[in-house]
Amino acid sequence: MTTQLAQQRHIDAILSYADNSSSVNLSPGDELIGRSWKRCIDEYGLDPSQPRRARIVTQQTLREHQDSVDEFLNVARSGVEQLYSNIAKLGYVLLLTDHRGITVQYLGDRRHDQRLRKAGLYLGADWSEQYAGTCAVGTCIQEQQALTCHRVDHFDATHINLTCTSAPILDPMGNLLAVLDISALDSPNARNSQTFALHLTQLYARMIEDAYFLRRYRKQVIFRCDASREFVQVNGQYLFAIDEEGRVEAANTAGRSLMLSPGSDNGIEPRPDLTSLFECELRDIWSIPYDHDDQIKAFRHSTSGRTFFAALIQPRVRLPATSTKAALAAEEHVPQLDALAADDPVMRRTLGLAKRLRNKDVGLLILGETGTGKEVLARAIHAASHRSRRAFVAVNCAAIPESLIESELFGYVSGAFTGARTRGMRGLIQQADGGTLFLDEIGDMPFQLQTRLLRVLAEGEILPVGSDSPVKVNCRVMAATHQDLGQLIEQGSFRADLYYRLNGATLRLPSLSQRADRQHVIKQVLANRIEQDGLPAVRIRADAMSALLAYSWPGNIRQLDNALAFAEATCDNGEITVNDLPEECLCEQVLSVVEADDDSDDASPLLEALMEHQWNVSEVARFYGVSRPTIYRWMQHQGIQHARFLGKPKKER
Template identity: 65%
Template sequence: MHSASQQRRHINTILSYGGHQAMSKSYSPSHDIIGRSWQRCLTEYGLDPSQPRPARIVTHQTLREHQDSVDEFLNVARAGVEQLYTQVSSLGYVLLLSDHRGITVQFLGNKHDDELLHRAGLYLGADWSEQYAGTSAVGTCIQEQQALTCHRVDHFDSSHIGLTCTAAPIKDPSGQLLAVLDISALHSSRTPDSQNFALHLTQLYARLIEDAYFLRRYRHSLIFRCDKSRELVQVNGQLLFALDEQGDILAANSAARALLSQLNLHNQPRVSLPSLLECQWRDILSITYDSKDGTRAFRVSGTQQTLFGMLIEPTPNLMSKPATSQALTTQDEAVPALDCLAADDPAMRQTICLAKRLRDRNVSLLILGETGTGKEVLAQAIHASSQRGNNAFMAVNCAAIPESLIESELFGYAPGTFTGGRAKGAKGLIQQANGGTLFLDEIGDMPLHLQTRLLRVLAEGQVLPLGAVQPIDVDIRVLAATHCNIAQLIAAGRFREDLFYRLNGATLTLPALKARADKHYLIQTLLKRINPTVRLRADAMSALLAYEWPGNIRQLDNTLTFAEAICEADEITVHHLPEECMIHRRENPALLTLRQTAPEYVGASTLEADIQSPEQQALLDTLRHHRWNISAAAKQLNVSRPTVYRRMRQYKIVLPKDM
């Protein structure tokens, strides 16, 4: 806490500075920026340094409006923001990401300092515009369009002279200010030089986020990435150009725009990349094919400067055609039924590549993975994409069928075998799968005595129904799956080793959802299947990506189904997610704030004792009939979805948490 005398001294310094530009000659360039800001505060905004202003935190509604305006950007910036925070949090810094108007739309900080941070304005929804807060890193960065540190007494407002703040601008592909990245601390060394490293680190991450957003915006265009260093161009090429089909530059990142400005080309409506690099368009298009390392050297027109460039191929629309061909290293054939199961996760691509090779081979496959990772979905895709795809796919869960019934379910029975059985007997699942595929889920739970009979079917290609004398020839392909450790079951005498080798012609392993790199693709794919018209806002996507998903894809599917059912206006926000999806983010005050204002869709439906009118009962019965599917209920009642929600609130009917 700074003393009253320090504040008075600071106020007098600013007041005495007003109108005395000669003083700025003794300042370093960074102080020139601060001096200009002080002048704006005094003359343009009419701020009084002797009247400190409390931190201004905008309302939740206003905050949402600001977040919505940069929704796509927030989704891209999330990873960079969180990575930077992990670098600086142990040093006492908090992180603010503001929009171009100075409103903090994302914030990361230590919840133990929550009250102090809120009072200082280092908080979600804080207004750091220069017009309101005076000289500050965020507000002055917006005005000056360049990175700076606003250290202690650099601040205009005397209540901020204990803070140190460092900010860097983030611009959109057209060069307009999009956001400001800031790291701040409540306490710091008195010397401004102590923040030099903070300035460089903030600028680095601002550039990384800016470039990530550029790549996102122009992901469907050919992108030329280049750098002065051949060795670094593929991992950290600093110049990015988005190109059209003729080689004209559609957009450029900050570093590339600086080059165009240097050559006086930045104001021209059309600039051809081949003319800029003194080459032919075909020379750029052939980089990947003609060069050994995927890069090629180019001379910048009119200079002696050499740039090494590479191409980033356009990515197809994520939802209509998953990017698979480049991810596969050993199998390039497109198999839609399998390709749609993953995007660019390395483990999944390896599994899918192997599945493609083996889908038409007469070899049994064992699919391993945690519960809910999609073992049956993979088995169905293998069957559908195989030569057996037009025949039956029979699935049996060995853990779900009672032990007393599993034998008859699998092998069938002859007439008269059971009292009360069908007079003509019944075909078992093995016989029903003839010509197709038999999927044995949770094979590790199959009783030991049935393992012997199954082994005989696999070895001889024949099945003997219960009570029958003559075996029946069958042509089946067996796919088995388990989440158990088969080696441990064999060691414990609970699984036959010879059956294991019969089933394990090859092993396909599915990673846990938390370990997958393509969670974004899975979330969007599942949501499109549930309701193609609903979109996910960035705050919801961030929470879903951060959660660890112990129930894997099955839990994700249930979560999205629940969120879609309770969302309004066809948009899912963090408000609509179950409570457990935000436990992982409990350190993030931004999400805590959003949760405090979220609607409470977590209870059971209205109790029967609370029913007070026939209309209330009719609505409740309709919702139950459709298993709480709001769209289906609205269709039956011939009203809109918002009307159903409005009536639910009127009658105090609350959606159950577990759908």
Template identity: 60%
Template sequence: MTLRTEQRQHIETLIRLSEGRDAPLAGCREVIRRSWQRCVGEYRLDPGQPREVRVLTRQALQEHREPVDELLHVARAGVDQLYAQVARLGYVLLLTDHRGITVDFRGQREHDRALRKAGLYLGADWDERYAGTCAVGTCIHDTRAITCHQNEHFDATHIGLTCTAAPITDPQGEVIAVLDISALQSPRSQESQNFGLSLVNLYARMIEDAYFLHRYRDSLILRYDTAREFVHLNGRGLIAIEEDGSIIAANGNGRALIEAHLARWPAWSPQRLPTAPQLFDGDLGELLGILATGEDQIRAFRVRASGITCFVTLVEPRHRHLPATTANACAEAVPALDGLAADDPAMNRVLKLARRLRNEEVSVLVTGETGTGKEVLARALHDSGRRAGKPFVAVNCAAIPEALVESELFGYLPGAFTGGRPRGMRGLIQQADGGTLFLDEIGDMPLALQSRLLRVLAEREVMPLGADSPVKVDIRLITATHRDMTQMIAEGRFREDLYYRLNGAQLRLPALRERADRHFVIRSVYEGLLAERDEARFLRADAMSALLGHAWPGNIRQLRNALSFALATAEGDEITVHDLPEECQGATLAAPSFKAVTFDGAVADEGRALHDLLDEARWNVSLVARRLGVSRPTVYRRMRRHGLVAPNHRAGG
């Protein structure tokens, strides 16, 4: 079918539409349907009279460029980068103002005449009211990215074109420009332009954010993302704030965050916006002190409206600095507690409360999954308070045989029972006198002993077995459990009155998989193990990625065991993903690999399988390592395990 025939059929289709017959709209995309209806019903465009391309004079073009001169300056780098990517595919690039006038253009000179005729040129007018349905004009009307492909254009002279456009908005959400790529020829399928749509949308957002940063370069700007790695590079959210935390402006993602907050708390209004600390559920000092915390100057916060964790950094004003009082607005340093977390919001709330409790006598109940570091927190609470330097006695209630719990806790006098020490024994409660008693797994304490513990807490005295009179004790009690205490109380397995004695304040530790500072935790545990072993070994990036991606059902205790295993078994001066326990290697296990076949617990054919692979690869260890998805040292280690030696390395060979 010739282009002229297609144009004639297209015009006939639109004429039927203008006569009130909707049949031509069958199968038409909704966004195009609405635009066609506007063209014939609202703009009164005649499909039978295609319009000539309208190109503004130089003077008129200059009048359109002046209001967006600042944007053109900011957008230049993005425009050049995008055009460099699409030029070889036959596309030209247009940047228009909010009325659809092309104020910047990139195209190939050899196609100059054809491009000018098609309207793909500097100064061309792509307003939907004049040009009809087209990517630029319809994008401006709907304020959304769109592809207008071939015969989706209203004007018959445009049906050979494919055009993809995305809006660029100002900080108030109003369209100030449109970024468009267009081609004179393209495949018939509209889906062929999907990648171009994503690309144009991406660069439009980049230009929009660059313009925002330029406009508010003299203000404080919070930059955030849900991925820590992208915050400095391309953080999606931008919010300009005053030094008191009030919001000045925001980019698209920032406005969406504000709108989500307003939707959840309708008492607020666009005239009375929430403050930045209300959005991110933190103190103003924590937000303004970001640049003074952490190596990467990023801090994690919980978003109040959604509960998700965002990573935030602070972009300082160009010509002024934060006052010293603001930069130092962070909480008082408490080394014993501060070293337990980096910037995880849940952990920071726990540690903030722990700082307030460290010098109080109130009993503390630490809850959380097994392995989350409950004893570590209890010891840090002790070491940071006024009882530091006094005894810290830790008791695992689940590890002591039930028959010995009473004597271990309360102690006994000489001859109190058969088999006891001749001189008796001071119980653990007495040993903690003046300091802190930490009862781990308190949920496993036998019910009969719960009454005696309750008395100790009420009277601050302990009755050793065989004694006639109690002994006064001065202890601070911290308990911990991974159990559901409310359920245990309901089932009659734990005394309710004791629970409320223990739960003067509760600190809930998040699971490792929930923490935003997993990288910090992994580094801290690894460096601690290196210090214990007096070693210096590098943890390679592939190992760190696997550790970050693991679910850690056993939490920090499991992490410590995994790293200990890697340090004990790895060869060389670095730890790779293949040195980790297999359950921690994550997606790497999906790589092609042989598996040992076992009978009665003995390896049967791992060595044979490895020998066959090596033989097939002519003993090229690097090739075998790539096929198995493991490192070369791992292959060599397995070769030694099975006594496999390359033929050219055998004695006498």
């Protein structure tokens, strides 16, 4: 097909689309191209049958446009040159336009200057939609989104050999600042050939936008966060310029997406408070550079509940810290409590409250799933309190038989019942006198006993079984449960007045799978086990850590402790690898494939692997990424006998 004929067909297609007299095969999903064609005809009065020559503004006009974005051009230059170096050999040119569509920076192959200038792919070219019609730059300006305008997407028939991809660059207020575009004079017919070009252009547009943001707010503190802890320092996606009170002065495009608020006209609350945006305290923000060696801290987004990892970018000229900021950053250090978490936002809030209440004689109710460490937290609070020199007495209300729980809690006098000790017995509550009484699984306490416990808490005295004289006790009571006490109250199985007496304050523990500091917890649990059992030092290799971090841990920290105990016992050379972990921590798909029954006469994959590795079980375990005990279990399951002699191994049937 000749160029002239192709252009005429394109003109006919646009006119037909505008008249709705026939359907036009637009690019899949590109309704915005259709909207642009409509604007060109209905609003701008452009005629597709009258192509326009490329408009190149005068040098004076170009300088005026460049001067208006001078600071931005200084920042963008490096990104523009880097992008061009990646695309030049593919035949692309690069255009950077201002918000009006005038090309203020251009990089291209000088050998094709004449063709490029004629096509408008040149410095000073006007690519506004009002003049050039549907095109990547002009339509990007109108639609405020990245797009590819490929060949016949263009309104002007003389542009149907071009492929152009553009992405918007916004200023810190969300207004269009510039458009980044890469274009080629000749391109393949397939539009999907430009998919990578679109991603690459968007990537560099974001990089340039963020670099300009950091430049604009270089004299302010930047709160930089990302969903990945590893990348937040080098490529944090979300940027917030904040003042001394933690209020957001400005944010980049990604940051503004986290500030969306249904209650305001434009969806974004004016100058939102970072502490409400991430459910934290001002102290948590200013202490980021001091709390951890990597100067990163986890925060939880108040709307989505997602976890983000944040770092602070300090002004190049360090501003003198105010006394308020210094005081906020210097949170009280309580070793017993600080050891329980790193930077998980929920744990940070829980431990902060625990620090403030550790010496207050108010009841504490600790809530969390089974195995999350409720008793560990209670013991840490006791150890950090002024009661630490007296006893910490833990009572599992679900473990004591109902027939004995009253005598266990309140004690008894001599001869109180058949089988009682001759001298009687001090109950657990009395043993906790001066210290802390921890009532675990309080939701399982019998209803009748709840009444007596309420009296103890209200009057500060107990009545041993068989005694007529009450005994004064002074102990702090903490309770814990994984149950919903509110629901138990509605069902009539738990006293509301006891609940309010116990619940002077509530401390919530997240499940292990929800914690942002899982890696810290894993290392700490292993370190505690090594210290308690007097074991040699053991390290966790990266493949094992990846598997541990990926596992859901339905049994929480208690299950983690058991898994690490198993791994420590089976590992070699003081290093836990993925092969040493319990099989439930590994990929279920691998297990199901290898464990499948092999009813054929052919050798099973497991037997083949054993033969290939000369019956070295450790090598086979590494091959499948499981532990050695798992390989032995698979062998037993499939009836495979270990080869103890040379010759062909056998499989039992």
